[in-house]
Amino acid sequence: MIDNSSGNRVPSPVSGFTSNSLNYNNMLESIPVAIYTCNALGYITAFNNAAKTLWGFAPVTGKDQWCPSCKFYDHHNEPLPAGLSPMARAAEQGQIVEQVIIMQRPDGSRIKMRSHCVPQFEENRTLQGIIVTLIDVTHEEGNISKQARLAAIVDSSDDTILSKTLQGIITSWNKAAERMFGYTQAEAIGKHISMLIPMSRLSEEEYIIGQIAQGNRVEHFETIRVTKHGKEIPISLSVSPIKDESGNIIGASKIARDISTQKQAEDAMAEYARRLEVINQVIKQISDELDLNKILQKVIDATTELTAAQAGTFFYKKANSNGHFDLVCSYAHNTTKQQYNNEQILTSPLFSNPQVLRVANFKQNSSALLSNLFSGLGLNNKTSLVSCLTVPVVSRLGEVIGVLFFEHAEEGKFTAEHEDIVIPIAAQAAIGIDNAGLYEEVKFLNEKKDEFIGLASHELKTPLTSINGYLQILDRTEKNEGSRKFVTKTIQQVKKLNALVSDLLDVSKIEAGKLQFVNQVFNIGTLLDDVIELIQLSHTTHQIVLKSVIENVNIHGDPHRIEQVLINLLTNAIKYSHGASKVEVSMEFEDDKVTIGIRDFGIGIPEEKFSQIFSRFFRVEELNPHISGLGIGLYISHEIVARHNGKIWVESVMGQGSTFWLQLPTGIA
Numbered sequence: 132m133i134d135n136s137s138g139n140r141v142p143s144p145v146s147g148f149t150s151n152s153l154n155y156n157n158m159l160e161s162i163p164v165a166i167y168t169c170n171a172l173g174y175i176t177a178f179n180n181a182a183k184t185l186w187g188f189a190p191v192t193g194k195d196q197w198c199p200s201c202k203f204y205d206h207h208n209e210p211l212p213a214g215l216s217p218m219a220r221a222a223e224q225g226q227i228v229e230q231v232i233i234m235q236r237p238d239g240s241r242i243k244m245r246s247h248c249v250p251q252f253e254e255n256r257t258l259q260g261i262i263v264t265l266i267d268v269t270h271e272e273g274n275i276s277k278q279a280r281l282a283a284i285v286d287s288s289d290d291t292i293l294s295k296t297l298q299g300i301i302t303s304w305n306k307a308a309e310r311m312f313g314y315t316q317a318e319a320i321g322k323h324i325s326m327l328i329p330m331s332r333l334s335e336e337e338y339i340i341g342q343i344a345q346g347n348r349v350e351h352f353e354t355i356r357v358t359k360h361g362k363e364i365p366i367s368l369s370v371s372p373i374k375d376e377s378g379n380i381i382g383a384s385k386i387a388r389d390i391s392t393q394k395q396a397e398d399a400m401a402e403y404a405r406r407l408e409v410i411n412q413v414i415k416q417i418s419d420e421l422d423l424n425k426i427l428q429k430v431i432d433a434t435t436e437l438t439a440a441q442a443g444t445f446f447y448k449k450a451n452s453n454g455h456f457d458l459v460c461s462y463a464h465n466t467t468k469q470q471y472n473n474e475q476i477l478t479s480p481l482f483s484n485p486q487v488l489r490v491a492n493f494k495q496n497s498s499a500l501l502s503n504l505f506s507g508l509g510l511n512n513k514t515s516l517v518s519c520l521t522v523p524v525v526s527r528l529g530e531v532i533g534v535l536f537f538e539h540a541e542e543g544k545f546t547a548e549h550e551d552i553v554i555p556i557a558a559q560a561a562i563g564i565d566n567a568g569l570y571e572e573v574k575f576l577n578e579k580k581d582e583f584i585g586l587a588s589h590e591l592k593t594p595l596t597s598i599n600g601y602l603q604i605l606d607r608t609e610k611n612e613g614s615r616k617f618v619t620k621t622i623q624q625v626k627k628l629n630a631l632v633s634d635l636l637d638v639s640k641i642e643a644g645k646l647q648f649v650n651q652v653f654n655i656g657t658l659l660d661d662v663i664e665l666i667q668l669s670h671t672t673h674q675i676v677l678k679s680v681i682e683n684v685n686i687h688g689d690p691h692r693i694e695q696v697l698i699n700l701l702t703n704a705i706k707y708s709h710g711a712s713k714v715e716v717s718m719e720f721e722d723d724k725v726t727i728g729i730r731d732f733g734i735g736i737p738e739e740k741f742s743q744i745f746s747r748f749f750r751v752e753e754l755n756p757h758i759s760g761l762g763i764g765l766y767i768s769h770e771i772v773a774r775h776n777g778k779i780w781v782e783s784v785m786g787q788g789s790t791f792w793l794q795l796p797t798g799i800a
């Protein structure tokens with residue numbers, strides 16, 4: 132609507148701005164920009180719809196000067212008198228005036244608008260009128276200030292913030308980016324982002340852009356970037372897509388955080404954990420080891436490596452059988468062996484002074500203790516020794532039993548951290564050495580005991596054989612029935628004693644690796660029959676039932692030793708099944724192996740003891756406190772079977788009985 136229909140028809144100030152130029156009017160009507168005209172006196176002569184909307188009312192053309200019911204202010208919110216309005220100034224100055232002004236509409240709402248006033252002149256240069264366009268900039272202005280605020284925030288941020296196009300061209304670069312990468316804004320903007328990426332990581336950019344192009348964010352991407360001066364820095368990147376007004380992705384904004392400190396802390400943590408792991412491993416190895424020399428070697432090897440020493444020596448003070456001490460030295464793998472004066476070292480402050488000693492520069496340290504110490508070690512003139520660390524190894528009783536000594540040709544090579552690493556290992560070494568000592572002692576005593584058992588049983592064998600011989604003679608010659616009964620009983624007891632002594636002798640022979648075997652080929656079925664018959668004769672409480680037997684299977688081995696095993700298993704089956712009345716025996720042959728099972732219906736064996744019963748002197752005492760035995764029968768049986776390349780094992784249910792299985796190969800033993 133171009134309203135110029137008032138009674139006082141005012142000539143149109145603008146050429147073509149008339150009712151008969153319909154298309155032109157239509158166009159002015161439809162555009163969203165407020166346009167109006169006024170004559171030289173300031174009376175509004177025409178206005179379009181957008182102007183009416185902007186003002187909030189429709190002025191009367193030819194009557195209203197500007198907008199009578201609106202109030203006007205300049206951009207500082209100061210009232211703007213009509214004489215200073217942009218329109219008035221354009222009229223007065225005769226030139227285009229553009230000014231941002233604030234208008235308060237009749238309903239009290241305020242809008243900010245940019246007014247553009249173009250004076251129109253007659254041919255004789257007299258002012259004809261003014262064409263005014265008004266553009267609502269209320270929000271635009273707000274956006275601009277918002278952007279300015281954002282820019283200020285981005286600029287003052289401690290985090291590096293930059294943006295780039297999808298092609299990787301940098302489009303913004305804040306102060307923190309300058310500080311992090313060393314490039315100024317002018318140097319960075321317009322350059323390709325790859326200038327910050329190490330060659331080996333160029334493919335990351337492809338990945339990041341790929342994600343961004345799909346509208347995804349890339350969060351906390353840890354990587355390395357390179358500064359202007361070539362320094363590589365670990366950073367954490369968060370990248371988000373930038374969209375234009377229509378929502379198209381046109382670039383990416385990146386926030387980068389320097390994570391050097393965090394990385395250093397992580398690396399330190401990882402290093403600490405690694406060391407702890409090594410210390411634990413060394414400590415475990417020491418605890419598992421019972422050989423003294425191996426302990427010394429492991430300790431010095433590990434600690435020399437952990438302290439990065441050039442040389443490491445473990446001086447160990449070992450008590451000898453004369454009540455004196457010997458010096459045992461173990462050297463780390465990278466150390467050349469040195470000859471030390473035994474006495475001098477053992478009497479040096481190394482062993483009398485249980486202190487950790489760390490010397491940054493031995494050449495510049497004039498303490499008496501040190502020079503005494505190093506002259507003792509014969510190291511005073513050693514040029515390759517500058518810094519050193521000594522850590523004592525102190526026993527449970529507080530005695531220095533050893534010293535770990537580390538050297539380096541450079542000054543100040545050892546730190547408090549090295550002490551922290553070596554001290555726990557030295558403490559564990561002391562325990563390991565104590566244990567190794569105890570183990571040696573036990574081993575020694577055990578050997579003595581085996582030696583004694585061997586000797587004693589050997590010594591007992593001779594008189595027993597004589598007693599047996601005399602008893603046999605007496606048995607044949609004695610006529611008195613009463614006396615012969617006693618002789619028979621005595622012969623039985625002597626047989627038992629003889630078997631016991633033989634077993635003991637076997638044990639000592641096994642320990643000494645001297646158990647003899649006389650191998651031959653024999654029929655195992657026949658042997659089993661014979662043994663059953665023999666045992667059945669002397670044990671009448673139980674019936675031994677042979678459930679199955681294979682007659683024609685030969686074994687290559689020692690029949691007397693296998694007989695010994697079968698006798699032991701059968702007598703045990705009877706011995707440990709007091710209330711029962713039978714023992715079942717079976718024999719099978721499969722895959723070139725003979726398997727014999729001896730089953731009783733007695734007290735049974737708890738499962739956790741299955742493997743232990745085959746060890747020396749082991750008895751399940753709690754179940755059979757009144758049944759006599761030495762706990763060596765199964766031990767000897769196990770050894771005999773193993774020497775025949777066979778297997779022996781047990782299956783048992785408590786209170787229901789046990790089955791002992793014996794498996795022997797039929798091949799050559």
Ligand code: ADP
Nearest residue numbers: 703704707735744750751760761762763764765
């Ligand atoms: P001993 O019978 O002289 O004690 P062994 O070495 O023959 O020695 O047996 C070791 C231990 O195994 C026995 O003390 C006993 O506790 C257990 N044992 C062996 N055979 C049986 C069995 N048939 N039933 C229950 N326990 C048994």
